[in-house]
Amino acid sequence: MTNTTSKPQPVSQPESDRYWAGLKNEEIWLQRSTTTGEFQFYPRNFSISEPENGSEGIEWVKVSGQAELFTYAIVHAAPHMGFVGEVPYITALVRLQEGVIIPTNIVGVDPEPEALCIGMLLKPVYEHSDVSQTLLKFTPA
Amino acid sequence: MPNKQKLQNLSGRAHIVGVAESNKLGKVPEKSPLVHHSEAAINALDDAGLQFADVDALFTAGWSTLDVAEYLGIHPRYTDSTSVGGSSFVIHVAHALAAIAAGYCEVALITHGQSGRSDRAPIPRNPGTPMAQYEAPYGIIGPPISYAMAARRYMHEYGEDRTRQAMAEIAVSTRKWANMNPMAYFYDKPATFDDYHNSKWVAWPFHLLDCCLVTDAGAAIVITTPERARDAKNGSVAILGAGEGHDHSGISQMPNLTKAFGRHTGPQALEMAGITHSDLDLAMIYDSFTYTVLVSLENLGFCAPGEGPDLVASQRTAPGGDFPVNTNGGGLSYTHPGMYGIFTVVEAVRQLRGQAGQRQLDNCDLAVAHGTGGLLSSTGTVVLGVQ
Numbered sequence: 092m093t094n095t096t097s098k099p100q101p102v103s104q105p106e107s108d109r110y111w112a113g114l115k116n117e118e119i120w121l122q123r124s125t126t127t128g129e130f131q132f133y134p135r136n137f138s139i140s141e142p143e144n145g146s147e148g149i150e151w152v153k154v155s156g157q158a159e160l161f162t163y164a165i166v167h168a169a170p171h172m173g174f175v176g177e178v179p180y181i182t183a184l185v186r187l188q189e190g191v192i193i194p195t196n197i198v199g200v201d202p203e204p205e206a207l208c209i210g211m212l213l214k215p216v217y218e219h220s221d222v223s224q225t226l227l228k229f230t231p232a
Numbered sequence: 233m234p235n236k237q238k239l240q241n242l243s244g245r246a247h248i249v250g251v252a253e254s255n256k257l258g259k260v261p262e263k264s265p266l267v268h269h270s271e272a273a274i275n276a277l278d279d280a281g282l283q284f285a286d287v288d289a290l291f292t293a294g295w296s297t298l299d300v301a302e303y304l305g306i307h308p309r310y311t312d313s314t315s316v317g318g319s320s321f322v323i324h325v326a327h328a329l330a331a332i333a334a335g336y337c338e339v340a341l342i343t344h345g346q347s348g349r350s351d352r353a354p355i356p357r358n359p360g361t362p363m364a365q366y367e368a369p370y371g372i373i374g375p376p377i378s379y380a381m382a383a384r385r386y387m388h389e390y391g392e393d394r395t396r397q398a399m400a401e402i403a404v405s406t407r408k409w410a411n412m413n414p415m416a417y418f419y420d421k422p423a424t425f426d427d428y429h430n431s432k433w434v435a436w437p438f439h440l441l442d443c444c445l446v447t448d449a450g451a452a453i454v455i456t457t458p459e460r461a462r463d464a465k466n467g468s469v470a471i472l473g474a475g476e477g478h479d480h481s482g483i484s485q486m487p488n489l490t491k492a493f494g495r496h497t498g499p500q501a502l503e504m505a506g507i508t509h510s511d512l513d514l515a516m517i518y519d520s521f522t523y524t525v526l527v528s529l530e531n532l533g534f535c536a537p538g539e540g541p542d543l544v545a546s547q548r549t550a551p552g553g554d555f556p557v558n559t560n561g562g563g564l565s566y567t568h569p570g571m572y573g574i575f576t577v578v579e580a581v582r583q584l585r586g587q588a589g590q591r592q593l594d595n596c597d598l599a600v601a602h603g604t605g606g607l608l609s610s611t612g613t614v615v616l617g618v619q
Contacts (some may be wrong), residue, residue, distance in 0.1 A: 098369065098371075099359070099364065099368040099369055099373070100369060101364075101365045101366070101369050102359045102360060102364070102365060103365070104360065104365065107365065133362050133365070133366050161385070162381045162382070162384045162385035162388065162489060163381060163384055164377050164380035164381045164384060164435040164436060164437070164438075165433070165435065165436035166371060166377055166435045167432065167433040167434060167435065167436065168376070168433075168434045168435065169371075170371065170373040170374040170376070170377060171368075171371070171373050171374075173371075174371045174373075177371060179433075180371060182370060182371055182372045182377050182381065182435075183381070184381060184483070184484055192484055193366070193484060194366055194367045194370055194372050194482070194483070194484035195370055196370050196371065204436060204437075209384075209385075209388045224369070226369055226370065228370075
């Protein structure tokens with residue numbers, strides 16, 4: 092991956108097409124177990140909380156995107172040629188209201204520890220691309 | 233679930249009889265990864281007093297055993313390419329113990345060779361993995377960022393200042409050990425607390441001196457039956473306990489960022505060996521980052537969650553301290569070609585056999601070697617002892 096100068100793009104898989112298609116429309120669709128009600132990220136062809144029910148055991152639900160900051164790092168050394176022009180940038184794990192944790196970036200805030208507080212409330216930002224998937228990022232609510 | 237009685241019966245039923253590095257570690261652009269594999273294998277078999285023709289089992293990670301066996305010109309009757317990151321080679325020690333005890337083989341060779349610094353043909357990654365799909369597009373790529381996010385969560389749960397101090401203690405104490413190891417990348421370069429705090433940010437909260445080296449290096453281990461170990465040229469070390477497993481691949485799927493899989497493998501390995509933490513004379517803990525040591529010691533059960541900063545305070549883990557950790561200088565200051573776990577075992581064996589030179593511990597009879605692979609994903613723990 093380090094021999095290319097463009098950022099790695101998501102390669103949507105059959106089980107995740109609906110997730111990525113939702114983001115194109117600025118909608119967040121998550122999977123939920125039909126029996127336990129537990130949400131999961133990332134999309135799969137079954138529920139990991141009730142695997143015995145197979146594909147019958149999951150449903151897609153549109154969620155609000157309200158989230159809180161769970162943890163983060165501020166990247167100063169680009170890990171890939173595609174991010175050389177981005178540093179410093181904030182990588183994060185955020186917890187959606189539905190309980191799942193997703194990997195993302197925090198944008199619209201200084202990349203300084205003083206500007207970030209674990210537990211701070213966040214709202215979604217959709218970063219569209221003509222050539223690839225829409226990325227789901229977050230900014231302070 | 234692991235069967236405790238059967239594991240206790242397995243304890244000590246294979247011995248490590250040879251360990252070695254490849255001939256030159258550090259910046260070695262003139263040698264390919266397979267050259268590191270072969271040099272280490274030659275050196276470890278020589279250490280054991282055995283020949284290539286004696287080897288009937290091969291273990292490696294990163295590469296397939298097919299390619300390594302072909303290059304070495306050997307024809308193993310038992311083969312294991314378990315590849316779960318840098319912990320793999322510690323796990324191979326456990327697998328070799330089981331295979332030898334079961335009768336599949338008598339002389340197991342574990343090899344590693346990696347040119348993390350100079351490789352002309354790095355291994356490509358699979359874009360179909362969930363990690364590539366959900367993390368990489370956001371620039372969550374490579375170990376420093378993932379481990380930094382875990383460390384930031386640890387700071388939130390247990391206090392930022394004391395976590396920072398613990399990370400600095402580990403960086404400085406590990407460097408002191410490297411200054412006593414002629415094979416260490418930083419053998420001639422001391423580091424102070426000021427050097428730590430003044431080093432540049434890689435991924436906040438990680439300074440450069442929180443992060444392991446990226447080197448070219450290889451190592452190998454030879455394991456055999458207790459009976460054949462009696463003829464070992466330089467002495468042998470019994471494999472007394474082992475545990476392995478994993479939780480996740482990408483960091484965003486880690487069930488609990490401050491509880492890696494060592495929470496299972498540590499207690500299992502010690503119980504199998506029939507010992508407690510206070511019996512151990514040496515802890516070799518995979519140090520991809522300073523934080524990895526801090527959290528691993530807690531996970532293994534050396535102290536309660538959140539008490540790691542007290543455990544490593546005041547240079548207790550440094551030369552002369554009462555809790556020696558990573559006496560080779562670790563991945564932080566000795567060598568780290570990308571996957572480092574095998575070197576924790578190499579050093580533990582040297583200390584147990586009394587062959588660690590200037591850095592030799594007094595009365596070292598029991599050691600634990602603990603590997604962490606991937607993004608705090610997998611762990612492998614072994615307890616080794618002189619009998």
